[in-house]
Amino acid sequence: xxxxxxxxxxxxxxxxxxxxxxxxxxxxxxxxxxxxxxxxxxxxxxxxxxxxxxxxxxxxxxxxxxxxxxxxxxxxxxxxxxxxxxxxxxxxxxxxxxxxxxxxxxxxxxxxxxxxxxxxxxxxxxxxxxxxxxxxxxxxxxxxxxxxxxxxxxxxxxxxxxxxxxxxxxxxxxxxxxxxxxxxxxxxxxxxxxxxxxxxxxxxxxxxxxxxxxxxxxxxxxxxxxxxxxxxxxxxxxxxxxxxxxxxxxxxxxxxxxxxxxxxxxxxxxxxxxxxxxxxxxxxxxxxxxxxxxxxxxxxxxxxxxxxxxxxxxxxxxxxxxxxxxxxxxxxxxxxxxxxxxxxxxxxxxxxxxxxxxxxxxxxxxxxxxxxxxxxxxxxxxxxxxxxxxxxxxxxxxxxxxxxxxxxxxxxxxxxxxxxxxxxx
Amino acid sequence: xxxxxxxxxxxxxxxxxxxxxxxxxxxxxxxxxxxxxxxxxxxxxxxxxxxxxxxxxxxxxxxxxxxxxxxxxxxxxxxxxxxxxxxxxxxxxxxxxxxxxxxxxxxxxxxxxxxxxxxxxxxxxxxxxxxxxxxxxxxxxxxxxxxxxxxxxxxxxxxxxxxxxxxxxxxxxxxxxxxxxxxxxxxxxxxxxxxxxxxxxxxxxxxxxxxxxxxxxxxxxxxxxxxxxxxxxxxxxxxxxxxxxxxxxxxxxxxxxxxxxxxxxxxxxxxxxxxxxxxxxxxxxxxxxxxxxxxxxxxxxxxxxxxxxxxxxxxxxxxxxxxxxxxxxxxxxxxxxxxxxxxxxxxxxxxxxxxxxxxxxxxxxxxxxxxxxxxxxxxxxxxxxxxxxxxxxxxx
Numbered sequence: 001x002x003x004x005x006x007x008x009x010x011x012x013x014x015x016x017x018x019x020x021x022x023x024x025x026x027x028x029x030x031x032x033x034x035x036x037x038x039x040x041x042x043x044x045x046x047x048x049x050x051x052x053x054x055x056x057x058x059x060x061x062x063x064x065x066x067x068x069x070x071x072x073x074x075x076x077x078x079x080x081x082x083x084x085x086x087x088x089x090x091x092x093x094x095x096x097x098x099x100x101x102x103x104x105x106x107x108x109x110x111x112x113x114x115x116x117x118x119x120x121x122x123x124x125x126x127x128x129x130x131x132x133x134x135x136x137x138x139x140x141x142x143x144x145x146x147x148x149x150x151x152x153x154x155x156x157x158x159x160x161x162x163x164x165x166x167x168x169x170x171x172x173x174x175x176x177x178x179x180x181x182x183x184x185x186x187x188x189x190x191x192x193x194x195x196x197x198x199x200x201x202x203x204x205x206x207x208x209x210x211x212x213x214x215x216x217x218x219x220x221x222x223x224x225x226x227x228x229x230x231x232x233x234x235x236x237x238x239x240x241x242x243x244x245x246x247x248x249x250x251x252x253x254x255x256x257x258x259x260x261x262x263x264x265x266x267x268x269x270x271x272x273x274x275x276x277x278x279x280x281x282x283x284x285x286x287x288x289x290x291x292x293x294x295x296x297x298x299x300x301x302x303x304x305x306x307x308x309x310x311x312x313x314x315x316x317x318x319x320x321x322x323x324x325x326x327x328x329x330x331x332x333x334x335x336x337x338x339x340x341x342x343x344x345x346x347x348x349x350x351x352x353x354x355x356x357x358x359x360x361x362x363x364x365x366x367x368x369x370x371x372x373x374x375x376x377x378x379x380x381x382x383x384x385x386x387x388x389x390x391x392x393x394x395x396x397x398x399x400x401x402x403x404x405x406x407x408x409x410x411x412x413x414x415x416x417x418x419x420x421x422x423x424x425x
Numbered sequence: 426x427x428x429x430x431x432x433x434x435x436x437x438x439x440x441x442x443x444x445x446x447x448x449x450x451x452x453x454x455x456x457x458x459x460x461x462x463x464x465x466x467x468x469x470x471x472x473x474x475x476x477x478x479x480x481x482x483x484x485x486x487x488x489x490x491x492x493x494x495x496x497x498x499x500x501x502x503x504x505x506x507x508x509x510x511x512x513x514x515x516x517x518x519x520x521x522x523x524x525x526x527x528x529x530x531x532x533x534x535x536x537x538x539x540x541x542x543x544x545x546x547x548x549x550x551x552x553x554x555x556x557x558x559x560x561x562x563x564x565x566x567x568x569x570x571x572x573x574x575x576x577x578x579x580x581x582x583x584x585x586x587x588x589x590x591x592x593x594x595x596x597x598x599x600x601x602x603x604x605x606x607x608x609x610x611x612x613x614x615x616x617x618x619x620x621x622x623x624x625x626x627x628x629x630x631x632x633x634x635x636x637x638x639x640x641x642x643x644x645x646x647x648x649x650x651x652x653x654x655x656x657x658x659x660x661x662x663x664x665x666x667x668x669x670x671x672x673x674x675x676x677x678x679x680x681x682x683x684x685x686x687x688x689x690x691x692x693x694x695x696x697x698x699x700x701x702x703x704x705x706x707x708x709x710x711x712x713x714x715x716x717x718x719x720x721x722x723x724x725x726x727x728x729x730x731x732x733x734x735x736x737x738x739x740x741x742x743x744x745x746x747x748x749x750x751x752x753x754x755x756x757x758x759x760x761x762x763x764x765x766x767x768x769x770x771x772x773x774x775x776x777x778x779x780x781x782x783x784x785x786x787x788x789x790x791x792x793x794x795x796x797x798x799x800x801x802x803x804x805x806x807x808x809x810x811x812x813x814x815x816x817x818x819x820x821x
Contacts, residue, residue, distance in 0.1 A: 048557075049554045050558070051558050051559070052558040105596075107532045108532070109532060110633070112553075116553050128541065129545065130541070130632030133632070134632065134635060137642075138660070146640035150597070150637070151575075151601065152598055152601070152812060156698065156812075160700065166697065167604055167697055167813075167814070169604045170601070171594060171595050172574075187617060191611055208561070212561045213565070276579075276590065276591060278584050278589050281577060281581075290589070412574065412579060412580025412583075413592065414592060
């Protein structure tokens with residue numbers, strides 16, 4: 001009889017379903033094949049004109065029905081696809097999931113296409129732009145545009161589609177959102193509120209305005225010439241992240257419930273840790289103390305010492321600041337051992353999927369353990385001498401991986417780390 | 426029977442058109458026949474309840490911090506500071522660095538002038554996508570993005586007030602406020618947390634914030650009316666208001682061990698998602714009323730009803746069906762504050778329990794008197810469009 005409770009007497013949380021969509025494709029099979037062959041999904045932007053833009057590349061998901069329909073429809077489709085894949089793998093009814101939904105998704109706004117069309121359908125020049133929009137708005141007969149502006153609507157539709165229970169939670173912790181969605185699911189199961197939960201991170205918000213906003217903050221790479229080489233975490237010449245889209249979904253289940261229904265256990269979600277940073281809106285505390293605290297909190301929550309982590313799935317955004325700070329955090333926690341521990345960044349291939357990143361990378365972390373293959377950090381041609389790490393450069397590596405630490409750090413002082421294991425520990 | 430793991434309320438931070446702080450709100454709200462503060466001209470044909478005068482310096486000491494925010498984030502950060510002060514936590518490093526936080530948020534303000542200029546130019550140009558790039562790259566203030574991001578209200582609270590245990594932002598109108606309070610309470614009850622800052626803010630005095638309702642025709646138009654009496658007027662029934670509500674929720678043992686005043690105990694918090702298009706709202710409200718397990722005897726209800734016709738009618742019918750319930754629709758006096766609505770309802774419920782008195786009727790035509798001491802108060806937020814929640818607030 002397996003031990004069903006963890007070191008703190010709480011129900012052990014198993015993963016029984018995984019779903020993922022990135023610029024590399026839909027589903028685990030295509031994504032894993034591309035990821036382990038070091039293929040990049042970063043490509044020139046074609047969704048909108050790039051005139052006047054300093055960054056003209058991205059990891060957008062351009063091959064879905066909603067890819068050109070705006071941020072809300074695309075985020076929904078991404079979330080639905082990943083959610084359906086995860087629920088199907090778990091062997092559960094895809095229209096009657098029967099547990100709560102935690103959705104990490106980008107903040108929503110009225111799309112410019114709608115703004116232009118509403119404004120220009122009112123020809124009364126005596127009114128201000130705002131008045132014109134409001135006049136047209138109140139005469140609309142359909143709710144479609146309205147729903148793209150409601151922060152809870154994507155989760156509401158998903159709840160209908162997948163048959164999740166109760167009030168779905170939509171959350172944002174910026175670039176840590178996907179990890180937070182998983183953490184909320186883990187906590188709900190540990191509290192005994194449910195036997196299973198569906199955690200999804202989805203982001204289809206790579207609009208021109210989003211790109212420009214990050215660009216104005218000097219956050220994005222401008223290495224446009226060879227798109228697939230632009231994202232180069234831990235390299236000396238890294239110059240920013242590459243904006244991307246995607247989704248990741250996990251079916252989380254108490255180990256007891258999973259075993260009782262004969263489900264295949266794909267991995268264990270052993271620990272979650274977080275710590276907020278009060279230093280700056282976009283920059284991390286120079287001593288990396290909040291990231292260090294988040295890593296240590298995740299290890300403590302999982303009941304594992306530093307020596308028990310086999311691999312780190314890094315946040316690794318390819319911005320000068322993140323990679324330096326993350327190295328400082330990891331070397332502080334893991335000491336000398338960090339130089340020989342594999343630490344790789346999926347973002348070298350898929351870019352930064354923002355609200356989805358924590359969930360996408362948790363999905364890849366679980367697959368890393370199951371397949372005994374570590375995806376590489378590609379574009380590692382010019383190592384940063386100040387960052388001495390085994391980044392699994394350029395080529396995948398076969399390795400037994402029993403445990404993974406996955407980091408997610410975001411604007412607004414958000415730091416969330418997950419510890420996953422192949423087997424209950 | 427009290428338990429060491431009860432969730433208790435030890436700090437309240439409020440801002441609305443009526444003023445700021447729990448005392449100011451109590452003083453105003455117990456005045457029989459209090460008239461709302463209204464702004465009917467600036468956004469005509471819509472009426473809003475505007476923010477009062479606020480000296481931001483009182484809670485956000487650095488001008489640099491104030492400049493990094495627009496009004497929505499300032500308002501939330503300010504109200505969070507009021508709650509932390511009220512709970513005796515502000516400035517206490519040990520308590521702040523271990524304090525968890527759940528913020529219910531929408532988005533921040535866009536630059537209306539830039540948007541208007543782009544829209545004006547769109548009248549004479551067909552290459553609208555290029556126009557966007559041209560204008561946005563040159564005219565957007567770079568840091569404005571940070572004033573718009575949903576999770577940066579929490580981020581600013583961390584920076585200004587040093588609350589750094591954890592930081593989570595829930596999005597989704599009233600439902601976000603319900604889930605924030607519900608999750609915070611569950612974390613305390615299960616021992617996952619000892620003290621949590623929870624709340625939200627809404628700044629309605631911006632055309633995009635009105636548009637968020639009006640794209641579905643939810644706003645009331647024409648002369649102002651109390652929240653229960655808008656069914657036969659023009660528009661959809663919602664009159665919005667700027668405001669914020671933050672609560673410090675604490676494990677009872679944690680609060681008593683540091684000798685803090687307890688306003689009230691937070692009892693069951695329940696939430697739901699009726700599939701309203703399938704006509705489930707009435708049944709969902711009835712289910713929630715059953716789940717919170719109303720006590721015997723007469724009961725004061727602090728309702729967050731928005732005025733939205735369908736949802737408000739359904740809520741009123743459900744509450745009126747129980748003759749023991751005397752309802753107070755506070756949106757009559759504050760307007761609808763979206764993500765802040767449920768935390769505001771819980772705060773007003775806690776105040777009534779603490780002061781051992783009910784609020785007088787806010788609308789004599791639709792509400793009935795409540796005599797005596799309210800030992801338990803029901804707080805509700807039935808979303809104007811989706812999601813529902815309730816809580817019971819008990820004497821400390």
